[in-house]
Amino acid sequence: MFLPPPRGKVRIGARAGEEIVGARSNKMNSQSRFNLSVSVNGTTWSGEVPIEETLLEFLRNRIHFTGTKRSCESAVCGACTVLVDNHTVSSCNYLAFEANGKFVLTIEGVARGDKLDPLQEAFIRNIGAQCGYCTPGQIMAAKGLLLENPNPTREQIAEWLSGNICRCGAYGAIAQSILEAAQAQSHPKG
Amino acid sequence: MLQRLQLIQPTTIAEASAALADLGEGAKIYAGGAELLLLLRNGLLETETLVDVKKIDRLHRITMDTNAIRVGACVSHQELASHPLIRQHAPALAYAESHLANVRVRNQGTLGGNLAFNDPHSDPGTVLLVHDAAVVLGSSQGERKLPLADFFVDMYATALQPSELLVEVEVPFLPSGMKSGYQRLHRYQRPTLGVAAAVRMNSGAVEEARLAVGCVGPKSLRLTDLEAKIKGATIDGAKSIISEEKSKLRELIRPVDDLLGSADYKLYMTTVMLGDVLGEAVEKALS
Numbered sequence: 001m002f003l004p005p006p007r008g009k010v011r012i013g014a015r016a017g018e019e020i021v022g023a024r025s026n027k028m029n030s031q032s033r034f035n036l037s038v039s040v041n042g043t044t045w046s047g048e049v050p051i052e053e054t055l056l057e058f059l060r061n062r063i064h065f066t067g068t069k070r071s072c073e074s075a076v077c078g079a080c081t082v083l084v085d086n087h088t089v090s091s092c093n094y095l096a097f098e099a100n101g102k103f104v105l106t107i108e109g110v111a112r113g114d115k116l117d118p119l120q121e122a123f124i125r126n127i128g129a130q131c132g133y134c135t136p137g138q139i140m141a142a143k144g145l146l147l148e149n150p151n152p153t154r155e156q157i158a159e160w161l162s163g164n165i166c167r168c169g170a171y172g173a174i175a176q177s178i179l180e181a182a183q184a185q186s187h188p189k190g
Numbered sequence: 191m192l193q194r195l196q197l198i199q200p201t202t203i204a205e206a207s208a209a210l211a212d213l214g215e216g217a218k219i220y221a222g223g224a225e226l227l228l229l230l231r232n233g234l235l236e237t238e239t240l241v242d243v244k245k246i247d248r249l250h251r252i253t254m255d256t257n258a259i260r261v262g263a264c265v266s267h268q269e270l271a272s273h274p275l276i277r278q279h280a281p282a283l284a285y286a287e288s289h290l291a292n293v294r295v296r297n298q299g300t301l302g303g304n305l306a307f308n309d310p311h312s313d314p315g316t317v318l319l320v321h322d323a324a325v326v327l328g329s330s331q332g333e334r335k336l337p338l339a340d341f342f343v344d345m346y347a348t349a350l351q352p353s354e355l356l357v358e359v360e361v362p363f364l365p366s367g368m369k370s371g372y373q374r375l376h377r378y379q380r381p382t383l384g385v386a387a388a389v390r391m392n393s394g395a396v397e398e399a400r401l402a403v404g405c406v407g408p409k410s411l412r413l414t415d416l417e418a419k420i421k422g423a424t425i426d427g428a429k430s431i432i433s434e435e436k437s438k439l440r441e442l443i444r445p446v447d448d449l450l451g452s453a454d455y456k457l458y459m460t461t462v463m464l465g466d467v468l469g470e471a472v473e474k475a476l477s
Contacts, residue, residue, distance in 0.1 A: 028198050028200060028205060028208075028209050029198075030196040030197060030198045030239055031196065031197050031198075032194065032195070032196050032197075034197065050194070050195075051195040051196060051197045051240065052191070052192035052193060052194055052195040054192070054227075057191070073231060074228055074231075075224065075228070075291075075292075075294060075295055075298075076292070076379060078292070078294070081294060087268070087297045088293055088294045088297060089294050089297055089298055090294045090295070090298070093223065093224065093227050093228060093231075093298070094223070094227075094298060095223060095227070097197070098223075141293070141294075144293070160293060162292065163291070163292020163293060163294060163295075163379065164292075
């Protein structure tokens with residue numbers, strides 16, 4: 001059953017009587033679960049996650065933020081791109097516990113309420129999405145780029161986005177959308 | 191989904207080494223996870239415990255002394271690509287790091303993890319060889335230093351002992367007047383070929399040169415015989431010497447046929463791009 005994500009501070013994944021700390025090594029304790037506290041789009045989540053849970057699995061299956069897409073699972077295609085402390089990562093190849101104490105931004109957190117992000121507006125205007133599957137990753141990658149370089153050239157966009165694959169081949173419209181979003185951000189209307 | 195995993199987070203090299211000694215084959219060193227998690231997911235590796243070495247402070251440092259920059263094993267590719275000391279003293283390394291895979295992998299992957307995994311299709315090792323880089327390996331027994339060329343044993347194999355971890359990479363400055371370059375050939379995110387050169391010129395001729403090649407054979411290699419042969423040559427002379435040495439290079443670098451290209455193609459491109467990257471370094475040395 002998929003429920004909408006609860007708001008505010010919640011406890012996730014904890015099961016009664018579950019052992020957190022094992023004792024595989026006699027030198028140091030090893031743990032099979034991690035007491036995670038992470039901000040996702042500004043809401044703090046805390047609870048236990050298995051060590052092997054990826055950030056993608058955490059986002060999609062545990063807290064039901066399904067905007068982030070699973071695709072190659074090899075850190076190659078970029079469909080699962082999210083920002084962790086403003087840096088882009090492939091959430092498919094990043095363990096959830098690594099996000100402890102950090103700020104995760106997903107596609108769900110890009111708009112401010114009903115106000116779309118300039119990137120989202122530009123993608124809609126330019127038809128920067130065809131089938132749309134890679135789009136959340138493209139927008140998160142672009143978000144990461146604009147945080148680092150608010151006025152990128154088309155070449156810098158192409159270089160940065162070279163790790164985000166679009167099988168529909170919407171690259172021209174994607175690049176144009178990012179250029180326009182950068183302009184909109186540096187010269188906001190009214 | 192990944193197999194069930196346990197986690198250990200040591201805060202000292204001795205603790206990490208003790209855990210590795212204790213758990214043996216059941217444990218793997220985990221830094222960025224950029225390579226390790228892919229292997230686990232694809233069933234190419236099995237492990238019970240990740241020994242997360244990122245809590246060891248020393249592994250995150252970048253420092254400089256009189257003759258080298260020391261890079262902690264857990265420094266990410268992105269940090270290296272943008273670090274002022276690396277950009278100033280090892281610009282070819284900064285260039286290689288800024289073109290490795292994609293920006294997400296550069297944010298997550300570490301220099302130490304990359305070298306210790308020793309995937310032949312990789313960038314940093316090749317450019318580090320022209321810096322005569324060395325690695326510091328640590329365990330509960332202490333530390334030892336090894337030239338990077340000796341650390342690379344074979345594809346996916348290094349001189350790292352079971353209870354050792356890579357602590358830092360020593361990147362010596364290039365000798366005065368020597369300039370370097372790195373070039374890669376790639377159709378996919380992992381390079382087909384990587385070549386590095388460093389050169390000092392004297393009256394239009396090569397006074398001292400260093401050449402390295404990676405990706406085409408089992409491991410990155412310095413080409414010391416070829417370096418000696420191009421000494422005293424002009425850049426055009428050096429380029430023809432390199433192409434004449436093709437059959438010797440084939441024996442040395444053992445190019446393989448794979449999805450990235452045939453062995454013949456890779457060998458041919460090696461000679462072309464060694465000439466190109468040497469030309470790039472010569473241009474910088476003369477300007």
